[in-house]
Amino acid sequence: MTRQEILDELKKVIAPYTTNKEMLAGIDDHTDLIKDLKINSANLVDVIIDAEAKYDIEIDYDSADKMVNVGTCIDVISEKLNQKV
Amino acid sequence: MGKRVVVTGMGIVSPNGIGIPAFLHAIQNGISGIKFMPRYQELNFSCQLAGMPAFDWESLKNYISEVTFHGLKGTNIGYGVVAALDAWADSGADYDTDAPRWETGCVFGNSIADTEAMKNVIAKVDNKEAKKLGSRVVEQAMNSGVTSYISGRLGLGNKIVTNSSACATGTQAILMGYEYIKDGYAKRMVVGSSEHVDTYVYGAFDSMRVLSRKFNDRPERASRPMSLTAGGFVPGSGAAALILEDLDFALARGARIYAEVLGGSSNSGGQRQGGTMTAANSVGVIRCIDEALTNSGITPQQIDLISGHLTATNADRQEIQNWSQALNKSGNDFPLTNSLKSMIGHCLSAAGSIETVASILQIVHGFVHPNINLEDPNPEVTNLIGLDRLPVKMIKKEVNIVAKANFGFGDVNSCLILSKYN
Numbered sequence: 001m002t003r004q005e006i007l008d009e010l011k012k013v014i015a016p017y018t019t020n021k022e023m024l025a026g027i028d029d030h031t032d033l034i035k036d037l038k039i040n041s042a043n044l045v046d047v048i049i050d051a052e053a054k055y056d057i058e059i060d061y062d063s064a065d066k067m068v069n070v071g072t073c074i075d076v077i078s079e080k081l082n083q084k085v
Numbered sequence: 086m087g088k089r090v091v092v093t094g095m096g097i098v099s100p101n102g103i104g105i106p107a108f109l110h111a112i113q114n115g116i117s118g119i120k121f122m123p124r125y126q127e128l129n130f131s132c133q134l135a136g137m138p139a140f141d142w143e144s145l146k147n148y149i150s151e152v153t154f155h156g157l158k159g160t161n162i163g164y165g166v167v168a169a170l171d172a173w174a175d176s177g178a179d180y181d182t183d184a185p186r187w188e189t190g191c192v193f194g195n196s197i198a199d200t201e202a203m204k205n206v207i208a209k210v211d212n213k214e215a216k217k218l219g220s221r222v223v224e225q226a227m228n229s230g231v232t233s234y235i236s237g238r239l240g241l242g243n244k245i246v247t248n249s250s251a252c253a254t255g256t257q258a259i260l261m262g263y264e265y266i267k268d269g270y271a272k273r274m275v276v277g278s279s280e281h282v283d284t285y286v287y288g289a290f291d292s293m294r295v296l297s298r299k300f301n302d303r304p305e306r307a308s309r310p311m312s313l314t315a316g317g318f319v320p321g322s323g324a325a326a327l328i329l330e331d332l333d334f335a336l337a338r339g340a341r342i343y344a345e346v347l348g349g350s351s352n353s354g355g356q357r358q359g360g361t362m363t364a365a366n367s368v369g370v371i372r373c374i375d376e377a378l379t380n381s382g383i384t385p386q387q388i389d390l391i392s393g394h395l396t397a398t399n400a401d402r403q404e405i406q407n408w409s410q411a412l413n414k415s416g417n418d419f420p421l422t423n424s425l426k427s428m429i430g431h432c433l434s435a436a437g438s439i440e441t442v443a444s445i446l447q448i449v450h451g452f453v454h455p456n457i458n459l460e461d462p463n464p465e466v467t468n469l470i471g472l473d474r475l476p477v478k479m480i481k482k483e484v485n486i487v488a489k490a491n492f493g494f495g496d497v498n499s500c501l502i503l504s505k506y507n
Contacts, residue, residue: 043152
């Protein structure tokens with residue numbers, strides 16, 4: 001999967017957790033999940049669980065801690081996808 | 086002298102009507118909300134009926150954010166949120182606020198988290214997948230789930246309490262909210278209760294053999310308080326909420342006033358003198374009613390209507406005798422009496438709040454709702470009070486004061502005195 005493909009899918013994963021749909025449409029690597037998308041910090045756990053299901057990967061606690069903005073989310077997902085093959 | 090406390094808003098999710106207009110129409114016309122439940126037949130329950138609100142789960146999106154809605158599974162929470170937010174809007178207040186409303190608190194009751202929703206949690210943990218539970222389980226499993234959703238949506242900043250006292254929960258919640266305002270701790274309280282009788286709770290009641298078993302083919306006739314053929318109660322689900330306000334606070338903001346809470350009492354028979362986990366000590370019940378009258382400064386002669394607990398079990402006769410003894414009234418001198426449970430079944434924790442909303446509607450619109458299914462009144466009841474004290478058709482008349490009581494497992498009692506606002 002390319003970074004763009006992961007980004008497109010990630011938007012769907014994040015969608016239920018943000019009311020800021022306009023910003024979601026235009027997210028890039030620098031978009032912060034909490035500060036920009038106003039995702040409740042408790043809900044970050046749900047984003048990670050949903051991402052695991054979506055990409056059929058496992059995201060360990062240390063990797064999950066890195067997922068603070070869209071860019072680092074794609075980094076982690078991409079790394080886990082590569083480990084699969 | 087405490088503050089006077091008035092009711093300025095009401096919301097309801099009842100088996101026979103969601104929203105005040107639908108509910109008012111239903112109770113004036115004796116419309117039953119009891120339905121046959123095919124699932125209960127499959128589960129081999131003896132009673133296969135329930136009062137289940139025709140609740141559109143998607144409608145919750147009109148009350149809470151999409152993000153909050155996503156992941157909400159607790160049916161009892163859904164019912165409570167709709168009732169509370171409808172009551173709030175009915176009182177003429179806005180949902181949104183930037184600052185906490187320090188003057189407003191909440192007492193909302195319930196019995197148990199939605200066990201059907203929790204089944205998924207149990208399965209995941211047993212399957213060694215606890216990591217997949219996510220962030221939304223705890224807030225819905227905790228007893229204070231309902232109050233947390235309500236107070237969060239409305240930004241309530243005063244006392245937030247979740248109460249639970251079985252079938253007395255609803256009346257007790259209203260009484261506690263009344264007391265906080267009367268004593269000056271809050272200006273406004275969102276009060277009420279909700280209940281979702283899921284299959285697991287239902288099954289446990291079914292096993293106690295306290296449910297109506299002989300009317301599965303005639304659902305609307307199955308809940309028969311005070312009748313000779315009353316063979317147990319029909320479980321119901323739903324929620325109701327009221328907005329209580331300090332009279333001066335309500336007048337200052339020009340609020341419409343439905344009624345006044347004059348007072349009440351909540352006690353226990355201590356599971357002594359014949360009282361047990363499941364049966365009421367009559368001494369406690371009589372004391373509770375007497376104290377409610379004293380605290381409200383009224384005499385038995387002033388009571389126009391008793392909204393009874395009257396579940397359609399063999400406790401009905403004893404309840405009527407307790408009222409009779411507490412008020413020192415019998416025969417044709419006894420107040421008019423009705424049981425909403427004849428239409429909606431027994432909504433357990435939600436019963437008291439739903440029945441209080443019905444009581445206030447009878448005060449506001451000047452009527453006494455019928456006892457449906459009372460075709461064969463139990464002589465043990467009519468030996469105590471006149472048959473015409475138990476209307477089977479709606480009576481249009483001025484209702485100034487209603488005594489509303491509920492009695493619950495654990496030998497707990499609650500009685501409220503509601504009045505027309507003068």
